[in-house]
Every structure is written in structure tokens, then in C-alpha cells.
Amino acid sequence: MHRTMYKLIKRGKLFCLFTYFFVSFAWAAQTSDVQDLFTQADAVRSSNPAQFIFLIEELETHRANLSSKQTFNLDYLTGYSLSFKGKFQKALEIYKKLVTSEANETLKLKASLSIVNTYAISKNWPDGLHYLSNALNKLPLVIDDKLQQRAYAVAAIFYNQLGQFELGLGYARRLAKLSLVGRNFCFAKQLGLESQFELGLLEENDPQILEGIEACQQSNEVVMESAIYSYLAKLHLKNSNPQKAILALEENLQAIEESRYAPIIALYYSLLAESYFQIQSSVIAEDYAHRTIQQTRNIANSKPQVSSYKVLYQIAESRGDHKLALEYHKKFAEADRAYLDNIKTKHLAFQLAEHQTTEHKSRIELLDKQNNLLTIEQKLSAIKAENNRLFIAMLIAIITLLVFWAYKSWMTQKRLKQLAEYDALTGILNRGHFTQVAQSALKYCANTDMYLSCILFDLDKFKNINDSYGHACGDWVLKRVAEVCQAQGRKNDIFARLGGEEFCVVLPSCDLLTATKLAEEYRKVIERIDSADSGFDFTISASFGVTDTLRSGHALEKLIADADEAMYESKHNGRNRITVYSVPDKDADSDENTAANSDGAQADLPLFTGS
Structure with a gap:
């Protein structure tokens, strides 16, 4: 710099000298400003997420002029901001590049610890344990008290997430023994409380809870403070105090929503859903349950998701919406099974x-x-x-x-x-297994007051096909009929071959009108089967009988017998048609009872119905 200035003075180029000084001063000022941005971003990265993201965006505008050290540091902070937004995979890619880069050992260790945190959130326990072990082994090589504190905090977090709460409590206590102030003091309190809560060592009136909240408030650590409030809310719920749980959660709800930290937001929403459900505020509970599911869409196997589906199932059940309750119960069972599998994986x-x-x-x-x-x-x-x-x-x-x-x-x-x-020829249920499954469906529908219908059909003049074209051709017809009907039906329908050319379909959660329409679809697809693939030219049709539990009751034998009676009525009236079973009644003259009876030409459906 001094040599350049001397040359400019010697040549008398005062304007160039002035320009040189101005550029040098501007560069020094810009460098100072950039370093200030880094310092501010590192200070507020967890206490003020909105400000942190703003600072990262500002630093990105200076990326082209950063030194290699500053570039690595910006990459690390960018990964941290992506983690906060729930974009864990992108954050991992940045962290892993830093671990294998030319960055200094301190930043590499920070990146390794962030990888451990991210794997804890994404439930990748084997890789998380691997990176945690490597990080703890390298810790003695780094002379940085704050980084040592952070390593103990990450170890406590990871072991708590892994379900090894004794180890988590041990690292939390190691952290607490260090001379802590501000953010790390809050971390030590929160991690210790989490371990004690999970080990059943914490009570709702424990003074440690208030100490932890105050420590996190003093350092403005919103996420940690919110976690402590969640333990308090869980203790209130455990002691049947949902109102206290709501007060504890809503006191800090706005702050945690502003943090945009998806896991803790989902936890808050799920606890609020459970609390409001306990005080019978179903509308509010349902809203929070749906918010929870939205928050957990990128978080696999989470307890808040399990809890929310359970609340939604219970709300639908209490409203008498059994179909919706069944859908939510299925999702609850799947989420619960996945959550339990995750615990086993841990x-x-x-x-x-x-x-x-x-x-x-x-x-x-x-x-x-x-x-x-x-x-x-x-x-x-x-x-x-x-x-x-x-x-x-x-x-x-x-x-x-x-x-x-x-x-x-x-x-x-x-x-x-x-x-x-299964039937060896057609691949659909055989009579024995059909009986078991159908009886279970009948029992469920009876208990939940749901509709159930039955369709019985028999192929017309099937004996003539066997006699005229051989049994191999008859087998082809049976298999083809099973294929087209199975493709036409619903996923939860119970479709079986009862024997010979006779088939039966039991339709849970299906009323008589819908069953009759579906039978008509079966009749049409059977009628449209092209026999040319069998090597012969003939027509295929079937006669149908339809009934439901309102007419025939919930006994399988009676249901099939009534459908069979209606089917033979179809046979008697000319085949290739549908008849709805009519309940015999001495007052039938006073009722407007009819039976569905359709053929391919007219598709008219006179109904035979009982009282």
C-alpha cells in the first residue's frame, strides 16, 4: 500500500492518489460492515429468527466479495437458517460439504454438531450417532469453551431425542457444571428439564421449571422457553388440568409461531388440540389438530401427528360421522405404528x-x-x-x-x-374365507350402524357353455367374469366365488340403491365380454339378486338366502337382469314396494321391497 502511494506522489498524480485513498477507505468500511453482519447473525440465530434470516439475505448480497473464511461461515449460517425453516435435507448438504472442505476445525466441528441436530430431527439415528461420536472425539482438539458447551448441549439434545434420557441428563448436568451465561445457561436448564420429564422425575410445581423459563427469557431464547412450557402443559394434562395447559401454551404461542420452528409449533398445536378436546371445545380442537398435521408434513413419525389424528378421530366419532371417524382412525393407527416403529429403531x-x-x-x-x-x-x-x-x-x-x-x-x-x-381358478375369495370376512364386516356394520348390501349373481346357461365348448372354455368364462367384476368394484368390497358359476359381493357402507347401480354395472360388463379370446363365439350374461341389512338383517346366511331368492326371480323373469329382494309382508298391498329388475335392452328397474 505504502509503495503504491509513494509512486503516485512521485509522479504527481494527486487525483489518482485521492482515488486510491477513497477506494481503500471504502473497502475497509465495507469489510467492517460485513464482519458486523456476521457477528449480529451469530448472536441472534436462535433468539430472533426473523432478524437472523434478514441478516443472512443481506450477507448473500456480499458473497462475491467475501474471503474464503467468510464464505465458509456464510455457508454454515445459511444451513442453520434452512434448518430453522424445516428444509433439513438442503441444510444437510451444506453442512456435509463444510465438514469435508478446507474450513478451519472449529467451523467443521460446528457443522458436525449441526448435522447431529438435523439427524435428530429427521430421525436418522445411526448417522446421527456416527457424527456425534466423531464430534465428541475431536472436541479436545478445539480450544473453545463456547464450542465445548455447545457440544455437550448437542449431545444432550441428541440422546434425549434418541430416548436415552439418562445419557441426555448426564450431558445436561455436564453442561450445567460449566460457567454458563445467557443462551447456554438456558440450554442447560431446558435439556435437564426435558430429561427429568421423560424419566418421570418432574412435577408441575417443581421450581426448576420457573428457573428454566426465566433463564431462557433473559437470553431471549424463544424455542427453548417454548419447550419448557410444553413440559409444563404435558404435566397439567397428565394431572387432568387442561385449562392450565391451555394457559401455559397460549402464553407463548405467538412467539413460537413467529420463530417458524416447525417441530415445536407442531407440538404446541397438538397439545392445544388435546387440551381443547378435553374441555369439549371440539371446533377449536379440530382446528389445532389440522394445523398440527400441516406443520408435520415434512416431519416423519412425529408424536404430535399421532395425537392429532387421535383427536380428529374422537371428534368425528362424537359427532356420529362414523365414515370420517374410520378414515381418521386408520390414519391414527398408521401414524401410531410408524411412531412406535421409530422408537424401536432408536x-x-x-x-x-x-x-x-x-x-x-x-x-x-x-x-x-x-x-x-x-x-x-x-x-x-x-x-x-x-x-x-x-x-x-x-x-x-x-x-x-x-x-x-x-x-x-x-x-x-x-x-x-x-x-x-382364495379360489384357485379365479383368484378371488373362496366360500370359506368369504364367510369369515363377510361375518366380520356384518358385525362391524351392525355395531357402527352402517349400511351393508349383498349382490348374488349366477351366470346364465353356463352348463350349455361347458357342454358345448368344453370345461376349459367354461373355466375361461369364470376367470374373465371375475376379472371384469373385480375391476369394476370398490376396494373394500368382499368379492367371492361361492361355487360353480355363482358369485357373491358383500358391500360394507353401501346402501341398497348404490348396490343396485353397481349390480347393473356388473351386469353390463359381463354382457360386454368378448368371447372371441376363448376361441368360440357365444354370449355371456348373468342374473342378479340384491338385498341389504335393512331387508334381510345382519345374519350372513339370511342375507345370502334372500339375495339368492331375488336372483332366482331374475332367472324366472328371463335372465340377464337384476331383482331386489322383496320382504314378504301381509300388509304389502298398502306399501309401495317394488324390486329392481333390469335387462340390457330396457334397463327398467321395478322394485320388490319389504317394510
Whole structure:
């Protein structure tokens, strides 16, 4: 700089000298401003998310003029902002690039800890444990008290999320023993309270709760403070105090919504949904439950999602909307199963990590002993290697045999189940399995006051087809009829071949009119079957009988018998038509009862109905 200034003075170019000073001053000012932006962003990244995102956007405008160190730092802060917005996959990509980059060890360790946090949120426990172990091993290489505090905090967070609350409490207490102020003091309080809550060591009047809230308020840590309020709300709900839970949650609801942190927002909404449902405010509870589901769309296997589907199911059930209740109950069951599977995955991941750690320590001990007995080890190593090869070969052979046996067993069971439950020719339910499934459907519909209808149909003049064209052609007809009808029906319909050319369809949650229309669709698709593929030219049709539980009751034998009676009425009236079962009644003259009876030409449906 001084050499350049001397040259300019020597040449008498005062204007150039002035320009040089101005540019140098502007560059220094800009550098100072950029560094201030970095300092501010790092200070407010969790306490003021909106300001943090604004600062990151401002820094992005200076990216082209940043040093390599500043560029790496901006990448890290960008990843942090993406995590806050719930875009965890994009954040992971940035963090992993930093870990393998030329950034300094401190920033790499920060990125590793952020990866651990992200994996905790996305439930990737094996990879999270791997990065956490590496980060804790590298911690002694970094001389930074604040980073050590953060590492303990991340370890406590991860182990709490993994369900290993004893370990989480241990790291929280390590963190608390350090000289903490501000944000880290809040972290230590919140993590300790979380571990104690999950271990059943926390009561709603515990003074630690108030201490934790005050610590987080002093450092303006909205997310941590909100988490503590959620533990308090859960304790109120546990003690049947939903009103107190609502007060605790709503006191901090606006602040956590402004943070845009999806996991804690979803937790708040789910707790509010459960609380309002307990005080019978179904409309508000339903609204919060739907908000929870919206918040958890990018968060797999979450407890708030399970809780919200349960609330929605209970609300629909209380309103008598059984169809909607059934849909929500299915979603609740699926979410609950996935959540429980996730808990099992956590335990498995932790046990695997423990096993690997134990194995690693055992190998180190073995190497120490082998170093003391080097000569003997050289002789034994060859024997050991050979034994290992034999053991591995034997193990592979055993595993292969076990896998082959398990596969054969599975195939046999699958085949036996197929033979036991399905018709060998058509692939639809056989009579025995149909009876079991249909009776279960009838029982459910009776208990939930739902409609159930039954369609019975028989192929017209099927014996003539067998006699004229052979049994192979008859089998072709049966399979083709099953295919077109199965494609026409609903997913939850119970479709079976009862024997010979007779088929039956039980339709849960289906009234008589809808069943009659569906029977007409069956009749049409059967009538439209092209027999040319069989090698012969003939027509195919069927006669149908339809009834429902309002006419025939909830006994399967009676339901089929009445449908059979209606079907034979169709046969008697000319075949290729539909008849609705008519209940015999001595007052039938006073009722306007008719039966559906249609053919392909006229499609008229006179109804035979009972009182």
C-alpha cells in the first residue's frame, strides 16, 4: 500500500492518489460492515429468527466479495437458517460439504454438531450417532469453551431425542457444571428439564421449571422457553388440568409461531388440540389438530401427528360421522405404528452403536496384548486368520441355509394361505374365507350402524357353455367374469366365488340403491365380454339378486338366502337382469314396494321391497 502511494506522489498524480485513498477507505468500511453482519447473525440465530434470516439475505448480497473464511461461515449460517425453516435435507448438504472442505476445525466441528441436530430431527439415528461420536472425539482438539458447551448441549439434545434420557441428563448436568451465561445457561436448564420429564422425575410445581423459563427469557431464547412450557402443559394434562395447559401454551404461542420452528409449533398445536378436546371445545380442537398435521408434513413419525389424528378421530366419532371417524382412525393407527416403529429403531440404533463401541475397545485391548507378545502373535495370526475364514465360510453357509429355509417356509405359508383363502381358478375369495370376512364386516356394520348390501349373481346357461365348448372354455368364462367384476368394484368390497358359476359381493357402507347401480354395472360388463379370446363365439350374461341389512338383517346366511331368492326371480323373469329382494309382508298391498329388475335392452328397474 505504502509503495503504491509513494509512486503516485512521485509522479504527481494527486487525483489518482485521492482515488486510491477513497477506494481503500471504502473497502475497509465495507469489510467492517460485513464482519458486523456476521457477528449480529451469530448472536441472534436462535433468539430472533426473523432478524437472523434478514441478516443472512443481506450477507448473500456480499458473497462475491467475501474471503474464503467468510464464505465458509456464510455457508454454515445459511444451513442453520434452512434448518430453522424445516428444509433439513438442503441444510444437510451444506453442512456435509463444510465438514469435508478446507474450513478451519472449529467451523467443521460446528457443522458436525449441526448435522447431529438435523439427524435428530429427521430421525436418522445411526448417522446421527456416527457424527456425534466423531464430534465428541475431536472436541479436545478445539480450544473453545463456547464450542465445548455447545457440544455437550448437542449431545444432550441428541440422546434425549434418541430416548436415552439418562445419557441426555448426564450431558445436561455436564453442561450445567460449566460457567454458563445467557443462551447456554438456558440450554442447560431446558435439556435437564426435558430429561427429568421423560424419566418421570418432574412435577408441575417443581421450581426448576420457573428457573428454566426465566433463564431462557433473559437470553431471549424463544424455542427453548417454548419447550419448557410444553413440559409444563404435558404435566397439567397428565394431572387432568387442561385449562392450565391451555394457559401455559397460549402464553407463548405467538412467539413460537413467529420463530417458524416447525417441530415445536407442531407440538404446541397438538397439545392445544388435546387440551381443547378435553374441555369439549371440539371446533377449536379440530382446528389445532389440522394445523398440527400441516406443520408435520415434512416431519416423519412425529408424536404430535399421532395425537392429532387421535383427536380428529374422537371428534368425528362424537359427532356420529362414523365414515370420517374410520378414515381418521386408520390414519391414527398408521401414524401410531410408524411412531412406535421409530422408537424401536432408536433403541436398535443405540444398541448397535454400543456394540460397535464395545467391539472397538475390545480390539484395542487385544492389540495391546498382542504388542507384548509379538512373536507368539505372528504364529497365532495365521491360525486365527484360517479359523476366521472357516468360521465365516461356515457362518455364510448357515446363513444361506437359514435364508433359503425361511424363504421356502414363507413361500409355503403364502401358498397355503392362498389355497385356504382364495379360489384357485379365479383368484378371488373362496366360500370359506368369504364367510369369515363377510361375518366380520356384518358385525362391524351392525355395531357402527352402517349400511351393508349383498349382490348374488349366477351366470346364465353356463352348463350349455361347458357342454358345448368344453370345461376349459367354461373355466375361461369364470376367470374373465371375475376379472371384469373385480375391476369394476370398490376396494373394500368382499368379492367371492361361492361355487360353480355363482358369485357373491358383500358391500360394507353401501346402501341398497348404490348396490343396485353397481349390480347393473356388473351386469353390463359381463354382457360386454368378448368371447372371441376363448376361441368360440357365444354370449355371456348373468342374473342378479340384491338385498341389504335393512331387508334381510345382519345374519350372513339370511342375507345370502334372500339375495339368492331375488336372483332366482331374475332367472324366472328371463335372465340377464337384476331383482331386489322383496320382504314378504301381509300388509304389502298398502306399501309401495317394488324390486329392481333390469335387462340390457330396457334397463327398467321395478322394485320388490319389504317394510
